[in-house]
Amino acid sequence: MTSPPVSPEILQQRHLETLIARYSQRTKTSKQMTQTYRPVLADVRGSAGFHSVIKEIVYPIIGHRASGSKMWDVDGNEYIDLVMGFGVNLFGHNPPFIKEALAKRLEQGIHIGPQSDLAGEVAELFSELTGMERVTFSNTGTEAVMTALRLARAATGRHKIALFSNSYHGHFDGTLVKANTTDENQNFHAIPSFPGVSPNSVKDVIVLDYGNFQALEIIKANADELAAVLIEPIQNDRPGLQPREFLHQLRQLTQSSGITLIFDEMLTGFRIHLGGAQAWFGIEADIATYGKIVGGGMPIGVIAGKAAYMDKIDGGMWQYGDSSSPQVEKTFFAGTYCKHPLAMAAAKAVLEYLKSQGTTLQERLNEKTNQFINTLNNYFEEEGVSIALANCGSIFNSVPLDNADVLDNSHPGGDIDLIYYHLIDKGIFILPGGGLMSTAHTNEDCDRVIQAVKDSVQELREVGFLP
Structure with a gap:
């Protein structure tokens, strides 16, 4: 007699149990350390993606060392890294030219209090590469955005700002907002996105739909009250959305208003x-905020822009030997670690390297990423897999399809992105959604990732987690 067929539900449950056991064993030290320090370490990564079905593998992979396109965890497992410091490591991990600059600087000591001897040179290089008139430095991207908004409000005398749904501008209260979808008027007034954000801190914010030309009409209607329109030109969650004409019309509208x-x-x-999204779209912003890549792995934020705004930092231009003095009314800006000696040393090394490479570095990396994404999307289409990827240059992400969740909610796994756990188990370090390429990633790395994706899809299909 033949055994009765095993139900899909049992197959899926067995698959989950096997995956969880294998993953937990492979990364046991990451799991153990997460549990050991949970009582004292309040860590958002410790519960990210929590779902009771996969509770036993909800923990961060803890890194031990990294080099080039690879990183190794505390269990000694090697990974091809597609997270790349959330966008920091354009040149891969621990590139020699940054490592040497930091080592040299450490020999001189970390002097905080005196002005950095590299700050002026770094600002000059930054201005040369970006075309921005004036530059100042903070410690994080969040601080940079906070400062940019304060400068805009100080310069215009207005208080409202407009930003766009699905954008991310750091973790301070003024941008942790979402549109009030219950608003029967025009559905653009902001409300807090999270508990603990005061409604008063977002009352001067309106939230619009990025790329929707109706947003321009709303901006026009509020023009007399708007100090700024804040844009993430390529949204991390939607890199395929590149609304060039919308942005050009927005530039005209903001300029005239x-x-x-x-x-x-x-x-x-x-x-x-090399010139960022402004060069990509052919638009000159009034202020732009930067971080990540330019810090070379050191914490940094950069605020750069037209002198009419940046003069609010220091009072504007004056010189010695005559009767000149600061003429512009200043707003407040400060920070103990701004222009940190190590951050300045790393930034100088990064900017000099970028200058030496010209636009070739980005062009080659963008093309490599295009080929990688096209190969995977062709595979998904040929095999009828309900996954698709989009990219802008070396930034890529999964995009929703009309009929596609990676896992159907009727399955035991619910809406969990199991494919990412499969990829980590196969030595591909990636977080749900997508990732970033670096110049350190080789064609062999890309081939390994592609094969790991194919193997993961096949395994999920065999038990019905993918159609």
């Missing part, structure tokens, strides 16, 4: 083009 146009170039700055 005296509204500050702020580009948040944390992710795009120096990555998709």
Whole structure:
């Protein structure tokens, strides 16, 4: 007698149990350390993606060392890294030219208090590469955006700002907002996105639909009250959305209305083009904020823009030997670690390297990523897999399809992105959604990732988690 067929539900449950056991064993030290320090370490990564079905593998992979396109965890497992410091490591991990600059600087000591002897040179290099008139430095991207908005408000005398749904501008209260979808008027007034954000801190924010030309009409209607329009020109979650004509019309509108146009170039700055998203779209913003790549792995934020705005930092131009003095009314800007000696040393090394490479570095990396994404999308289409990827340069992400969840909610796995756990188990370090390429990634790396994706899809299909 033949055994009765095993039900899909049992197959899926067995698959999950096997995956969880294998994954937990492979990364046992990451799991153990997460549990050991949970009582004292409040860590958002410790519960990210929590679902009771996969509770036993909900923990961060803890890194031990990294080099080039690879990183190794505390269990000694090797990974091809597609997270790349959330966009920091354009040149891969621990590139020699940054390592040497930091080592040399450490010999001189970390002097905080005196002005950095590299700050002026770094600002000059930054201005040369971006075309921005004036530059100042902070410690993080969040601080840079906060400062940019304060400068815009100080320069215009207005208080409202407009930003766009699905954008991310750091973790301070003023941008942790979403559209009030219950608003029966025009559905653009902001409300807090998270508990603990005061409604008063977002009352001067309106949230619009990126790329939707109706947003321009709303901006026009509020023009007299708007200090700034803040944009993440390439949204991390939607890199395929590149609304060139919308942005050009927005630039014209903000210019004619005296509204500050702020580009948040944390992710795009120096990555998709040497001149960032402004060069990519052919638009000159009034202020732009940067971070990640330019810090070379050190914490940094950069605020750069037209002198009319940046003069609010220091009072504007004056000189010694005559009767000149600061003439512009200043707003407040400070920070103990701004222009940190190690950050300045790393930034100088990065900017000099980028200058030496010209636009060739980004062009080659963009093309490599295009080929990688096209290969995977062709595979998904040929095999009828309900997954698709989109990219802008070396930034890529999965995009929703009309009929596609990676896992159907009727399955035991619910809406969990199991494919990412499969990829980590196969030595591909990636987080749900997508990732970033670096110049350190080789064709062999790309081939390994592609094969790991194919193997993961096949395994998920065999038990019905993918159609």
